[in-house]
Amino acid sequence: MKGLVLNAEWDPRPNYTITDSERTTRKAITGSSVWRRPRVAIETVPDPKLGPREVLIRPRACGVCGSDVHFYETDKEGYMLYPGLTRFPVVIGHEFSGEVTEVGKDVRDLRRGDMVTCEEMIWCGECTPCRDGYPNQCQRLEEIGFTINGAQADLIAVDAKYCWKINALADRYGSVEWAYEAGALCEPTSVAYNAMFTRAGGFRPGGHVTVFGTGPIGFAAIALARAAGAAKIVAFEVSPMRAELARRVGADIVLNPVELQQKGSPARASIMELTEGEGAAMHVEAAGAPSKTVPEMEESLAVGGKIVIIGRAAERTPIYLEHFQTHAAQIYGAQGHSGYGNFPNVIKLMAAGRIDLTPIITSRFGLTDSVEAIKKATKREDGKIMIRS
Ligand SMILES: [Zn+2]
Numbered sequence: 001m002k003g004l005v006l007n008a009e010w011d012p013r014p015n016y017t018i019t020d021s022e023r024t025t026r027k028a029i030t031g032s033s034v035w036r037r038p039r040v041a042i043e044t045v046p047d048p049k050l051g052p053r054e055v056l057i058r059p060r061a062c063g064v065c066g067s068d069v070h071f072y073e074t075d076k077e078g079y080m081l082y083p084g085l086t087r088f089p090v091v092i093g094h095e096f097s098g099e100v101t102e103v104g105k106d107v108r109d110l111r112r113g114d115m116v117t118c119e120e121m122i123w124c125g126e127c128t129p130c131r132d133g134y135p136n137q138c139q140r141l142e143e144i145g146f147t148i149n150g151a152q153a154d155l156i157a158v159d160a161k162y163c164w165k166i167n168a169l170a171d172r173y174g175s176v177e178w179a180y181e182a183g184a185l186c187e188p189t190s191v192a193y194n195a196m197f198t199r200a201g202g203f204r205p206g207g208h209v210t211v212f213g214t215g216p217i218g219f220a221a222i223a224l225a226r227a228a229g230a231a232k233i234v235a236f237e238v239s240p241m242r243a244e245l246a247r248r249v250g251a252d253i254v255l256n257p258v259e260l261q262q263k264g265s266p267a268r269a270s271i272m273e274l275t276e277g278e279g280a281a282m283h284v285e286a287a288g289a290p291s292k293t294v295p296e297m298e299e300s301l302a303v304g305g306k307i308v309i310i311g312r313a314a315e316r317t318p319i320y321l322e323h324f325q326t327h328a329a330q331i332y333g334a335q336g337h338s339g340y341g342n343f344p345n346v347i348k349l350m351a352a353g354r355i356d357l358t359p360i361i362t363s364r365f366g367l368t369d370s371v372e373a374i375k376k377a378t379k380r381e382d383g384k385i386m387i388r389s
Pocket residue numbers: 065066067094095188
């Protein structure tokens with residue numbers, strides 16, 4: 001079969017100490033310190049073998065993620081930008097939906113023809129964090145499209161326990177094709193859901209919500225805040241195209257933080273003004289720039305307010321704890337999307353028409369043109385690029 005393969009050279013930076021487990025598994029914990037000269041190409045790869053608990057899926061829609069772009073982009077020394085868990089070569093693609101074409105002999109709840117989307121995090125279910133209810137912190141984590149073959153391919157085999165049916169989306173959208181695209185958005189949407197509701201426990205309806213950074217996770221956070229009964233939703237975004245999409249998925253006001261800064265009026269002032277001095281019940285960090293965003297958030301917290309950290313950043317962020325004491329405020333760290341009904345609840349919200357993220361899809365490519373899709377994504381002029389087949 002054909003797949004979009006990412007390959008790179010294992011060449012740890014001189015100052016990076018490789019652990020024994022990294023050496024034996026060839027799974028780099030900090031990809032950007034290990035993998036050099038990445039390249040992507042459509043290649044012929046062996047068909048996946050179907051295990052007894054697995055289903056074979058023909059991917060029909062697969063989103064290009066910021067991580068995929070960071071696999072491809074490099075720094076001055078030629079190291080890839082993506083800083084996370086990685087093992088190459090690998091077929092990339094992890095935000096997908098597709099049709100089940102074959103089921104292993106021990107699969108009970110899925111059958112041929114089912115429409116599904118899948119978790120990307122392959123949690124083991126046996127390590128202590130998994131058994132304690134932290135699948136997103138699994139110690140033996142594998143990740144589809146990062147450490148094991150992903151969905152930018154003709155076929156993928158996935159254990160049935162990571163799959164969720166999206167047949168209901170076809171009824172909502174009245175189109176199987178459209179439902180597959182919505183299905184491929186479940187993964188990034190579940191990341192926002194996990195952070196805001198599972199980890200942080202949500203906010204009370206009527207609270208104000210801000211979202212800093214409106215990439216796909218920020219768009220999902222806006223739509224979910226709207227569905228959960230936020231009073232005002234204020235977003236901060238630099239790109240005019242993304243600001244427009246943020247409005248389309250439910251933001252009331254989108255402000256450009258750079259323009260605000262030039263005017264000498266920080267984001268915190270706008271938030272306090274727009275919320276009539278109350279502040280935000282929930283601030284969502286989806287910009288990956290906490291050293292810039294958190295100082296604005298902590299000065300514009302409602303009493304009992306929450307800061308939810310989703311964006312990734314390899315930097316220290318000074319915080320003024322006094323605000324958290326005087327406002328009975330909390331800060332929540334989150335990663336991943338597995339467990340706690342995250343995926344099925346997102347699918348139900350889509351099926352009920354409470355959230356619709358499909359307006360963020362701005363380009364579509366076929367699998368054979370997927371290298372072009374990655375190149376286009378580096379220009380950062382799209383909401384979400386979909387690979388369709
Ligand atoms: Zn992703």
